[in-house]
Amino acid sequence: MTFRALRVLKDGVNQSQLVSMELDQLAPGNVLIEAAWSSINYKDALAITGRGKILKTYPANPGIDVAGVVKESDDPRYPAGMPVLVTGCGLGENQDGGLAQYVRVPAEWVIPLPGDLSPRDAMIFGTAGFTVGICLHRLLLNDQTPDKGPMVVTGASGGVGSLAVAMLSKLGFEVVAVSGKVEQKKALLELGAAKVLRPEELELGTRPLETVRFGGAIDNVGGSMLEGILRHVNLWGNVASVGLASGHEFSATVMPFILRGVSILGISSANCPRPLREEIWKKLSGAWRPRSLDVFVNREIGLDEVRETAEQMLSRQTTGRTLVRLR
Numbered sequence: 001m002t003f004r005a006l007r008v009l010k011d012g013v014n015q016s017q018l019v020s021m022e023l024d025q026l027a028p029g030n031v032l033i034e035a036a037w038s039s040i041n042y043k044d045a046l047a048i049t050g051r052g053k054i055l056k057t058y059p060a061n062p063g064i065d066v067a068g069v070v071k072e073s074d075d076p077r078y079p080a081g082m083p084v085l086v087t088g089c090g091l092g093e094n095q096d097g098g099l100a101q102y103v104r105v106p107a108e109w110v111i112p113l114p115g116d117l118s119p120r121d122a123m124i125f126g127t128a129g130f131t132v133g134i135c136l137h138r139l140l141l142n143d144q145t146p147d148k149g150p151m152v153v154t155g156a157s158g159g160v161g162s163l164a165v166a167m168l169s170k171l172g173f174e175v176v177a178v179s180g181k182v183e184q185k186k187a188l189l190e191l192g193a194a195k196v197l198r199p200e201e202l203e204l205g206t207r208p209l210e211t212v213r214f215g216g217a218i219d220n221v222g223g224s225m226l227e228g229i230l231r232h233v234n235l236w237g238n239v240a241s242v243g244l245a246s247g248h249e250f251s252a253t254v255m256p257f258i259l260r261g262v263s264i265l266g267i268s269s270a271n272c273p274r275p276l277r278e279e280i281w282k283k284l285s286g287a288w289r290p291r292s293l294d295v296f297v298n299r300e301i302g303l304d305e306v307r308e309t310a311e312q313m314l315s316r317q318t319t320g321r322t323l324v325r326l327r
């Protein structure tokens, strides 16, 4: 059977192409998924453009997210016709990924769609929403409560950021959304932010400890922003470190940790253990589900528009979630 896929032909910049493939060209696995929707995450943008070393072999299909129905399976837990999703686990990194009409994966990666989530809903969350779910799980486990003070969300207009604003606000946290895009202020307030600031308006100071202003944070950008926020976090507050949009390095003193009991929580969605993965997807489809999912969709595109959108994402021109319609 012939199908369409975005394929990165070899290592290097701009090596992705829309191709026709045969099923037997896909990497092996126990479950074949007829894919309906995928999405574009920051990591996908790096893989598609070749600006980050995400794919481990070539040629390969990028795409760390996919949702659709099982087409063929040798595992009775995932029979043909079952609606399923896969995020992370190596999809679009060391296994042909979700930006294709068919996707073959090991059974252990497959999550039956929880609750009444449709494949499209599942991709509105995608890795971005699942990552926010891990943040909430770890923050709550480590006693983050609204009375510790507002939660800062950096890179707030992006996929992870916009979902984080809405979901933290739904759980009763006051949210300070930090975005470099002034035009996104109204949208972020509508998602539940109490305040929207530009990065330079945060005035993070330079002393090892500054006045307490925040209960904690979900940080998508890393670098000096992460360093600065840590100086302002309240006693026993937590900062979930998610991303590196502005840089992967940061420097810090131990003062917030040893004098205020502040914690940095590492968030790694790709290799999240299976039992926690299932628990988080249940919560995303239930208690943590934002009122509307459609408000997070910036664009719905076809496979032929993915390359251009990936470039836009890396130059900070996208907002929210970009869905890829595969049929």
Ligand SMILES: NC(=O)c1ccc[n+]([C@@H]2O[C@H](COP(=O)([O-])OP(=O)(O)OC[C@H]3O[C@@H](n4cnc5c(N)ncnc54)[C@H](OP(=O)(O)O)[C@@H]3O)[C@@H](O)[C@H]2O)c1
Binding pocket: 040, 041, 042, 043, 127, 128, 131, 154, 155, 156, 157, 158, 159, 160, 161, 178, 179, 180, 181, 220, 221, 241, 242, 243, 244, 245, 246, 267, 268, 269, 270, 313, 316, 318, 319, 320
């Ligand atoms: N740890 C994990 O498991 C995990 C999972 C998913 C994503 N991530 C990471 O989390 C980050 C967000 O991912 P995403 O898919 O939500 O991407 P995204 O939609 O592109 O969002 C990133 C946001 O960061 C801000 N940003 C971009 N470039 C920046 C720069 N040079 N300096 C400061 N801010 C910048 C922008 O927000 P504003 O314009 O509003 O400021 C942008 O919308 C990425 O770094 C990604 O690699 C990590």
